[in-house]
Amino acid sequence: MPQELTRNFCIIAHIDHGKSTLADRLLERTGSVSKRDMVDQVLDTLDLERERGITIKLQAVQMHYTGSDGRTYELNLIDTPGHVDFSYEVSRSLAACEGAILVVDAAQGIEAQTLATLYQAVEAGLVLVPVVNKIDLDAAQPELVAQEIAEVTGLDVSKVIFASAKQGVGTEEILEAVIREVPPPSGEPDRPLRALIFDSHYDSYRGVIVYVRVVDGEIRPRARVRMMNTGKVHEVDEVGWFTPRMRAGDRLGTGDVGYFTAAIKNVTDARVGDTVTLYDRPADKALPGYRAVKPMVFAGIFPTDSDLYPELKEALEKFQLNDAALVFEPENSGALGFGYRCGFLGLLHMEIVQERLEREFGLDLITTAPTVQYNVYLKQGGMVEVDNPSMLPEATAIERIEEPYARATVVTPASYVGPMMELCQERRGSFRNLEHQVGERVLLEYDLPLGEIIHDFYDQLKSRSRGYASLDYEVTGFRTGDLVKLDVLVSGQPVDALSMIVDRAKAAAQGRRLVERLKEIIPRQMFEVPLQAAIGGKVIARETISAMKKDVLAKCYGGDVTRKRKLLERQKEGKRRMKRVGSVEIPQEAFMAVLSLR
Amino acid sequence: MRPFAHLYVHVPFCRHKCGYCDFNAYAGMDRLMEGYQEALELELERARDRLPFAPLRTVYFGGGTPSLLPAELAARMLAHVRATFEVELNAEITLEANPASTDAAKLDSWREGGVNRLSLGVQGFDPRALAVLERRSDGRQAEQAERAARAAGFDNLSLDLIYAVPYQTTSSWLETVHRALALEPEHVSCYCLGFEEGTLLHRRRERGLVPEVDPDLAWEQLDAADRVLADSGFERYEVSSWARAGRRSQHNSAYWACRPVYGAGAGAHSYATDGDRAWRWWNVARPREYMAAARAAREEADREELGARQADAERLMLGLRTRAGLEPPAGFETEIGELEQLGLLERLDLRVRPTRRGLDLHNQVALAVL
Numbered sequence: 014m015p016q017e018l019t020r021n022f023c024i025i026a027h028i029d030h031g032k033s034t035l036a037d038r039l040l041e042r043t044g045s046v047s048k049r050d051m052v053d054q055v056l057d058t059l060d061l062e063r064e065r066g067i068t069i070k071l072q073a074v075q076m077h078y079t080g081s082d083g084r085t086y087e088l089n090l091i092d093t094p095g096h097v098d099f100s101y102e103v104s105r106s107l108a109a110c111e112g113a114i115l116v117v118d119a120a121q122g123i124e125a126q127t128l129a130t131l132y133q134a135v136e137a138g139l140v141l142v143p144v145v146n147k148i149d150l151d152a153a154q155p156e157l158v159a160q161e162i163a164e165v166t167g168l169d170v171s172k173v174i175f176a177s178a179k180q181g182v183g184t185e186e187i188l189e190a191v192i193r194e195v196p197p198p199s200g201e202p203d204r205p206l207r208a209l210i211f212d213s214h215y216d217s218y219r220g221v222i223v224y225v226r227v228v229d230g231e232i233r234p235r236a237r238v239r240m241m242n243t244g245k246v247h248e249v250d251e252v253g254w255f256t257p258r259m260r261a262g263d264r265l266g267t268g269d270v271g272y273f274t275a276a277i278k279n280v281t282d283a284r285v286g287d288t289v290t291l292y293d294r295p296a297d298k299a300l301p302g303y304r305a306v307k308p309m310v311f312a313g314i315f316p317t318d319s320d321l322y323p324e325l326k327e328a329l330e331k332f333q334l335n336d337a338a339l340v341f342e343p344e345n346s347g348a349l350g351f352g353y354r355c356g357f358l359g360l361l362h363m364e365i366v367q368e369r370l371e372r373e374f375g376l377d378l379i380t381t382a383p384t385v386q387y388n389v390y391l392k393q394g395g396m397v398e399v400d401n402p403s404m405l406p407e408a409t410a411i412e413r414i415e416e417p418y419a420r421a422t423v424v425t426p427a428s429y430v431g432p433m434m435e436l437c438q439e440r441r442g443s444f445r446n447l448e449h450q451v452g453e454r455v456l457l458e459y460d461l462p463l464g465e466i467i468h469d470f471y472d473q474l475k476s477r478s479r480g481y482a483s484l485d486y487e488v489t490g491f492r493t494g495d496l497v498k499l500d501v502l503v504s505g506q507p508v509d510a511l512s513m514i515v516d517r518a519k520a521a522a523q524g525r526r527l528v529e530r531l532k533e534i535i536p537r538q539m540f541e542v543p544l545q546a547a548i549g550g551k552v553i554a555r556e557t558i559s560a561m562k563k564d565v566l567a568k569c570y571g572g573d574v575t576r577k578r579k580l581l582e583r584q585k586e587g588k589r590r591m592k593r594v595g596s597v598e599i600p601q602e603a604f605m606a607v608l609s610l611r
Numbered sequence: 612m613r614p615f616a617h618l619y620v621h622v623p624f625c626r627h628k629c630g631y632c633d634f635n636a637y638a639g640m641d642r643l644m645e646g647y648q649e650a651l652e653l654e655l656e657r658a659r660d661r662l663p664f665a666p667l668r669t670v671y672f673g674g675g676t677p678s679l680l681p682a683e684l685a686a687r688m689l690a691h692v693r694a695t696f697e698v699e700l701n702a703e704i705t706l707e708a709n710p711a712s713t714d715a716a717k718l719d720s721w722r723e724g725g726v727n728r729l730s731l732g733v734q735g736f737d738p739r740a741l742a743v744l745e746r747r748s749d750g751r752q753a754e755q756a757e758r759a760a761r762a763a764g765f766d767n768l769s770l771d772l773i774y775a776v777p778y779q780t781t782s783s784w785l786e787t788v789h790r791a792l793a794l795e796p797e798h799v800s801c802y803c804l805g806f807e808e809g810t811l812l813h814r815r816r817e818r819g820l821v822p823e824v825d826p827d828l829a830w831e832q833l834d835a836a837d838r839v840l841a842d843s844g845f846e847r848y849e850v851s852s853w854a855r856a857g858r859r860s861q862h863n864s865a866y867w868a869c870r871p872v873y874g875a876g877a878g879a880h881s882y883a884t885d886g887d888r889a890w891r892w893w894n895v896a897r898p899r900e901y902m903a904a905a906r907a908a909r910e911e912a913d914r915e916e917l918g919a920r921q922a923d924a925e926r927l928m929l930g931l932r933t934r935a936g937l938e939p940p941a942g943f944e945t946e947i948g949e950l951e952q953l954g955l956l957e958r959l960d961l962r963v964r965p966t967r968r969g970l971d972l973h974n975q976v977a978l979a980v981l
Contacts, residue, residue, distance in 0.1 A: 565974055568805075569866070569929065574891065
């Protein structure tokens with residue numbers, strides 16, 4: 014296919030605004046997927062994605078479309094994840110495109126996340142094809158939303174396409190706009206190969222499948238290639254496209270989007286954002302924008318049954334084959350035994366990993382409350398990175414602690430501005446900006462400690478705005494905070510897995526709330542269990558779980574024994590899922606209690 | 612196989628299925644009574660021919676409501692058991708009776724048939740508690756039944772009471788205990804009300820129509836009853852059972868000691884042992900199906916063989932329901948040691964037995980040894 018007939022684009026949309034449905038319509042209309050094979054939302058392949066209606070894993074699909082000009086175009090749709098945890102991945106897939114379809118729900122308007130991605134797209138020089146989707150809804154206000162899009166993007170309002178992906182309205186117009194508006198890929202076929210890796214996944218037969226956009230030059234099978242940032246060298250086995258199934262070809266030329274395999278064992282060898290070049294004829298400069306993935310959120314993951322530690326290790330290793338963003342190292346907790354300290358891109362990423370470990374590897378896991386990484390400067394000089402509250406050095410040895418900050422953008426209906434500002438203030442946010450937007454909506458900008466954002470901030474944002482406000486954030490750097498470690502003692506024993514690092518001014522109140530919550534969550538035991546919260550060895554709150562007094566099956570005669578035994582066995586099964594810390598049985602939720610403290 | 616010296620006979624008929632009841636009991640099937648008796652006879656005769664029986668030391672007619680049987684049918688049932696099996700001279704023969712269906716004529720026929728112990732399902736005296744339990748009898752009927760039973764010559768009466776009933780206060784419950792004691796029973800069972808899955812009461816609680824009972828309040832009522840009963844000369848010899856000296860239930864003690872018991876009738880369970888092997892089996896539960904099955908000599912619904920460890924664990928769990936405890940089987944030293952540390956068990960020579968707390972928290976003991 015000549016370069017001028019190629020169009021590379023992605024879809025930018027907020028969760029639920031209909032990205033996947035629109036993608037389905039495009040696939041259908043271009044005949045890439047027959048109606049019969051059409052499982053709704055083809056692009057979202059993981060069960061979890063389909064269940065939650067969110068996109069986690071990137072995909073790329075090649076389609077062919079004959080336009081009204083009579084020419085047949087090659088369209089490459091690159092899917093982007095729709096969650097703030099994956100903003101780096103989003104930026105890399107944007108970099109692989111020349112255009113973006115901007116999809117906005119006709120009833121909801123532009124949300125914070127869309128706005129953030131949109132700005133990224135504009136910065137990357139992408140041409141936008143604006144679409145107002147779901148015009149069939151009763152609450153739809155297509156004209157108003159179109160006006161909003163025009164204002165935000167600076168495009169003429171007449172460019173906005175009205176569509177209903179669900180009903181197949183507007184599909185044709187969108188395809189026409191893509192071939193008309195989105196420029197063909199530039200790039201030099203004769204220059205040394207430069208291909209951008211925008212995704213990869215692990216296949217147990219072929220090794221890593223590397224998703225690339227060829228910027229200059231071409232890739233063919235048997236070429237020796239080098240990853241310019243990691244320096245790894247491999248020999249290409251196969252190149253091809255996703256149609257959406259993988260189809261091998263003889264080459265990927267300039268401007269093409271496709272995959273190659275090269276017997277790569279681990280996705281960490283084909284990092285998103287890296288540049289592929291030829292070993293023998295290398296490009297002199299890598300493509301810009303590469304960043305080593307840095308986890309932002311950390312938590313301990315432990316098997317409920319300590320004997321399953323080797324299984325957890327194996328599961329994490331297998332998982333990592335496919336998820337370069339997951340990092341982990343062994344952790345030994347006094348309370349929970351052997352497990353792993355894991356680093357994630359964000360909360361959703363953490364939840365996904367935990368759920369998939371449990372679902373796909375059949376493990377019962379205890380995950381401790383997530384925390385961020387602190388830079389702890391010591392009086393004796395030097396700095397240590399602390400991603401586990403129980404590893405925080407003694408207060409007397411610490412000169413100061415820095416915590417990560419994020420620039421948060423909240424888009425909210427004007428009527429919720431008050432509660433949103435209040436929430437940001439409560440979470441130690443510093444105000445930066447307030448902007449009125451079309452349709453009685455307001456954009457707020459705050460600098461917030463990341464540690465505050467990962468603790469229940471999103472749920473609070475949703476509940477205080479009745480679900481209308483949306484959030485996006487980007488980690489910006491570190492700032493010194495007045496932070497202390499809050500310890501929890503159960504039966505007089507400190508439980509390391511319950512420790513947290515908190516703002517000193519709020520520590521006492523949080524300690525009180527925490528032991529209150531724990532009192533509700535931890536079932537009564539056969540003895541009295543004192544719960545204490547302490548800062549630097551000083552107890553600041555105390556609750557007592559009184560001892561269980563009576564627990565009997567009233568009757569147990571001949572006929573009942575079998576049944577009662579089964580009843581008890583079920584109860585015992587439940588106990589097994591708890592973690593015994595000292596002599597106290599603590600359920601999994603207790604370790605997450607700190608999350609819902611405020 | 613070790614011979615059976617204990618026989619249980621199930622009578623599944625009831626006037627009304629109470630909301631808390633999860634027993635194999637049915638209302639509105641009275642017309643099956645005669646056919647049911649025929650089926651029982653078939654089963655019992657077959658059991659006698661097929662399995663080893665020693666002279667019976669206890670027979671227990673339970674339900675359901677055995678007192679619902681017309682006097683003649685009850686007489687037939689009792690006579691048939693005595694004709695089929697050798698019964699020890701001083702055997703304990705118990706029949707469960709609901710005060711509402713107990714009268715002089717029935718009492719005479721039971722007496723004549725050899726019944727020497729009555730278990731009266733009083734359940735309570737407080738009208739409100741009785742209403743929650745859906746018991747269609749009142750305290751007066753219980754008192755009348757007791758008088759009639761004494762008049763008929765019964766000198767071994769047990770009363771069943773239920774505590775931890777929603778809305779019931781501890782003082783109302785204590786009044787119930789006092790009124791029960793005024794009837795001078797030889798034996799009292801106090802059962803904590805359970806919300807068993809599948810019962811109407813359970814569903815009502817799930818729907819929020821009946822409140823939960825605070826477990827500490829339940830304990831308070833148990834504790835208060837135990838004090839009053841102890842002051843009146845009763846010993847708590849099992850989790851839910853109190854008796855005057857020499858008046859413990861021999862039949863129930865057989866269950867707790869894991870002695871072989873043959874259970875006849877719809878849904879009845881049997882337990883048999885042979886060396887260190889043990890089995891349980893149970894009959895088809897629904898009366899009509901049981902009757903058809905018994906005619907075809909196929910009343911057994913299912914059975915399980917217990918592994919040696921499981922049999923030992925059951926023996927331990929059941930033996931530890933009794934204050935006397937047991938000589939524990941080998942292999943549970945760790946569990947017993949931990950429970951001892953928690954103050955739930957204590958050792959006495961070779962025996963291990965529950966403490967007062969161990970009785971109150973028997974589930975925790977059972978969970979640890981199972």
